[in-house]
Every structure is written in structure tokens, then in C-alpha cells.
Amino acid sequence: MKHLFLFGVMLFSYALQAQNIKGVVNDENGKPLQEVLIRNLNSKTHAHSDNYGKFIVENSNLNDSLEVSKQGFVTQRVKVDHTDSFSITLNEKPFLLEEVTITNTLKYLNTISKIDLEIQPISNSQDLMRKVPGLFIGQHAGGGKAEQIFLRGFDCDHGTDISVSVDGMPVNMVSHAHGQGYADLHFVIPETVDNIDFDKGSYFADKGDFTTAGYIGFNTKKALDKSSVSFEIGQFDTFRTVALFNLLNKENQSAYFAGEYMMTDGYFDAPQNFNRINLFGKYAAKLNSGDKLAISLSHFTSKWDASGQIPDRAVNDGSISHFGAIDSNEGGNTSRTNLNLQYDSKIDEVSQIKNTAFISKYDFELYSNFTFYLNDPVNGDQIKQKDNRTIVGFQSEYDRKLNDKWNFKLGAGLRNDNNKDVELSHTLNRSTVLEYLSLGNVNQTNLYSYTGLEFISGKWLINPGLRFDYLKFNYEDQLAPELGNQAQTKAIVSPKLNFLYTQNNTLQYFLKLGKGFHSNDARVVIVQKAQEILPESYGADLGINWKPFPRMIINSAIWYLYLAQEFVYVGDEAVVEPSGKTERKGFDFGFRYQLTNWLFWNTDYTYTHARAIDESKGNDYLPLAPVNTLTSGLSVKDLKGFSGSLRTRFLGDRPANEDNSVVAKGYCITDFSVNYQIKKVSIGLNIDNIFDTKWKETQFLTESRLANETDPVEEIHFTAGTPFNARLILKYSW
Structure with a gap:
């Protein structure tokens, strides 16, 4: 006792x-x-x-x-x-790569993006996309149009096979006037981006439409470290200014405002008269209950002229220069206003609900001329594509840690696009509509639910998942003799299964398996009576994440992807139409190495073998599908106030048609940047294409006819890539 x-x-x-x-x-x-x-x-x-x-x-x-x-x-x-x-x-x-460890998480590629953002800060909106290893972009409409995207052997057009989001809000546009999945990211101010979530393939249950080649999720900062104002002046009458104001930064609350203005005439012979205004505000708070709230409001507007895609023959015979134009009356304007709400509710110590709700008002008007005088020898072939929509949606996700080994996830959401007077018309001088080719109202709804489990035992992580999507397509054809709403519905189930084996904090193996899909344009769905209008994809990745040395990281994978229906660009109609089944297989290799405390080397290489399944050998090439891509560079961080980088990107030759008889020539471009920080002031210099290489940024095999020609000609049409382009940047922070 x-x-x-x-x-x-x-x-x-x-x-x-x-x-x-x-x-x-x-x-x-x-x-x-x-x-x-x-x-x-x-x-x-x-x-x-x-x-x-x-x-x-x-x-x-x-x-x-x-x-x-x-x-x-x-x-x-x-x-x-x-x-x-x-x-x-x-x-x-100083940032040390040796402190980065390989952890038991499926999204290890996010670690790579964190490293790249740490040592290579984003300097423009194009850099946002290029932070995804293996992803290439091309601009062919004066800077105001969404970039063309290439990833894993896909010519994704402007987003057909890659889903893009910002703070949980989708960027891709369904049934867009210019192209299915159109993803214009220019409403994001690069300096407000905090991190990038991305992966390749369709292996995650919370990712839906357009997630075939992969997905990208950009997340903006919850708060600012400090306020700043920067001014950028460069060649071709380029001017950009960005202001970030820290309005509130208390213990449980933060708020800031960001504004961007940019103008340039561009490097083409015909001035581009480009200008863009971006406004963004965000408020974040942590409530007494432990819940988290974030509200953001943004507005974006842009106008531009464009030189469009020009034919090789006009440059070769001296009619125009490499930077010339056949129809300099191309161009357009666009705007987008977004209200986004994120609310994370803490239920207890092991469970929470994450909620996102958004509404967007979007306008788009684009004038293009791909074929010049092929269809109308008198007035020319200029077309107008117009889009005017409202997007509303939400997503809720319940996460619960069941025990030390099991994690459970259940989510559901809704997205509705109400697109009024979506138009394709034949126009003259941007002012006169000569003929309506398509005019109607689109209302499209996507209702979805998904669930997933994570089972962790020892060195293993197993992640099964299942997703269900229900889509309803409504189209009212205003050119039809009798107006009437036509509707079709379709559903698809997408299973996922991922395996991860983490041997230790320096070596990890993974196998990812999944089914995904991309939706077709509502106008196509109605015509096809909902038959084969949600083409599915099946993919697999087998690879490793490895740290052979403390300051070196290697990530590599072999992969395969089958797609039930491919989209092909048709130049003479300025449309993308579906074709047959395709398969892609390839190899990804990524390399990060820190040579000293301040010097970094990064390299990403992708090889892809892309073919049409139902075509005969030799006639089964996929037009514009990249075969070899490589990016590599050296970066300096915080060397006695200096930071900078020298980065090279290489896109190899690729087929321009199905039998590879016409080749889209590749390019190799090197960019340079340097910045010096002294107290609150920094001075920087960015140079695109430091070696002034003449290159073609985008290329298409198109049939066209010039004003002085009697017969049409099919050949490569291209948009010239930027020449040597220097910009000086001055920034003050407080």
C-alpha cells in the first residue's frame, strides 16, 4: 500500500x-x-x-x-x-537541396515545382506554364490569345487534354468558340502565385474533364511578405508595371491587392497594339473555430492585333518578312471577372471539409484569317469567333484520417456554363458579318462525385480511387429554321489505382494507373446524338524518385496512354475535329543538382512515340505531336545580392501531317535573366532568345490561297518566335 x-x-x-x-x-x-x-x-x-x-x-x-x-x-x-x-x-x-527528402506522398512532383520556383522565380505569365517539366507552349495571336500547349506527345491545342485551375476554380472553357478546353491563364498575375500543383496522366480521382495528359493547379498567396512596385521597360515599345499592396497582415487575418498593366507593339512588322489590365484582391482569415476562409476577386481585360500564321512561300519569295503578315487585321479582345470562395471547415482533429465556390463572367472575341482568299477571293476569309458566358460551380471534399493506416476522401461538385450567342461567322474588316456559320446558345452542366482511399503500411502506400461524371449538353441553334433546345446526356466512370513504395528517404518507386476523359463540344454532341462524345483515356506510369547524392534529385518514368478519340486541327476551317484512336508511350527524365550553395542545374527531357491505332503504318503519325523535348539551365540564387539564370528549351522536329511527308521544324532557344538586390531595391535584366535565333513558335499544315494566286497551296504556315528581346526591371519593396 x-x-x-x-x-x-x-x-x-x-x-x-x-x-x-x-x-x-x-x-x-x-x-x-x-x-x-x-x-x-x-x-x-x-x-x-x-x-x-x-x-x-x-x-x-x-x-x-x-x-x-x-x-x-x-x-x-x-x-x-x-x-x-x-x-x-x-x-x-541559402536554399539547400540536401534538405529536400523523398517522402511517402503521391504528388512528389510538387516538390520539383517548389524547387524550381525557389531558384527560378516567375517573371511572366508564360513562365507559369513552363514550370511544368516537359510542357511547351506556343503563342500565335499577338499575346492575347491562350497559348497552344504541348505535353507528352499531345498537341493539346489550347487545353483540350490538360486541365488547368487557379485556387480550385477551373480555367478550361467547355464548348468554347475557339476550341474545346480553351484555357486562358492571362488573368493570373504571376507575382501572386504561391505554388504549383501538377502531375502527368489521369491518376487522381479529384481531377476530371480534360485530365488526359495531365493537370496543373495554381494556388495564389494567402498573404504578402511585403508591398512592392515594379516597372519593366523593353524593346518593341514594351512596358509593364505591377503593384502589390499588403493591406492587412494580422495574426488571424490577411488581405492584399495586386494590379498589373502591360502594353507592347510586339516584334512583328505590323504593330500588335497589345494591352492588358489585371486586378486581383484576396482576403484570408482563420476563425476561432479553426476554420479557414479565403475570398478573392479578380478582373482581367485585354486587347490586341495579330499578324497571324503566315505561309512559307510568301516569306521565301520576299513578299513579306519572317515577321510579316498577310492579313494584319487579325486580333481580338477578351475579359474575365472571377469571384472565388474557399472555406475549410475543421470538424475534429482527424476530419475536415474543404469547400470551393466560384462564379466567372467571361467575354471573348477573336478575328482570324488562316486561309486568306481560299473560300472568298473577293472579301477574304476572315472569321470571327465570339464567346459570352457565365460559369458557376462548387466543390466540397470530406477528408478523414480513419486511423494510422487509412485515410478516406469523398468529394462532389457541380459546374454550369451558360454561353449566350456563341458564334462563328465570316467577317470583313472586323466590322461586317458576311455570313453566320454557326450561332447558338450553349448550356452545359457537369455533376460529379469522387472517392479515394490511402492505405499506408510500412514502406507501402496504396491509393485506389473512383470518379463519376454526369454531363448534360443543351444547344439552341439560332440558325435553324425552327428554334428549339436540343439536349443530350452522358455519364462516365473513371477508376484510379496508385502504388508507392518508399524504400527510404532517398529512393522511391511508383506505379500509377488511371482512366480519364475529355468532353466534346456541345454542338458536336448534339449532332452525334451523344454517341462517343466522352472519349476516355487509359494511362500508366512506372518510375522512380531518387536522391543518389545529397544535392541531386532524379525523377524518371516510362509511361503509356491510350485515347479513344483524338482531336485534329483543320486549318482551312479553323476548327478542331475528332478522329480515331491513338496511343502514346514514352520516357520522362528530370534532374536537379545543386553544385554550390548558390549554383543550380536543372534538366528535363521527354521522348514520345505517338501513333494513330486504326491507320496503316506510315500513315499513322499524329500531326504536331512532339517527339523530343528538352529544357536545361543554370541558375544562381543569392550570390552577394545577385540572382539569375541561363535556360535553354529544345523542341525537336515533329510530323506536320499523317504520313510525315511534311515536317514542322524544331527549335532551340536560350533565355537569360539577372537580378541584383540591394536593401529594398532590385534591378533586373531579362533577355529572351539571347542568341537571336530565327525560329517558328507555332506551325500548321494549312491549305490557303493568296490574293495573287489562282490555285490553293498546302504548306507550313507559322507564327514567328520572339527575336532577341531585352527588358529592364526596377522594383522597390517595403
């Missing part, structure tokens, strides 16, 4: 001493740091700081030692000398 009493006294005494230690971690500027690891070296307990830098370490006593660490900061040891909440300040240190 006596011993039992003594034991009770000791236990009671320990309980009085052992308690929870609370604190907050900030950087040198007083900004809260999240995801900081705080380890009690005595009790072996640990905690992570939240979005506001706060942490609670359980079972801690006076005189215990805490180790506080975060990648990119100097690790500190702190002795617990009082029980009140205390503040810890971490000092930044």
Missing part, C-alpha cells in the same frame, strides 16, 4: 510538471512561418506550426530542449524556461 501511495504521488507530481508548451515561429521580418517542425528532444514529442506560425508541443516540461527546424532556415535549439507562450525567430539560410 505504501509503494502504491508513493507511485501515485510521483505520477501526480509528473502530471503537474508535464504540460503543453505553446508558441509562435516567425521569420526575420516578423512573418509567421507554417510547417515548422518543433521536436521535444527529451519527451520525443513533436508538432508543426500552423498557417499562422502557432504550435503546441504536448507532454513538455521546464528545462526540456526544443529543436525548431524548417527547410531554408537555420535550425535552432530552444530551452523551455517558462510555461507562457513564447516567440521563436528563424533566420533564413
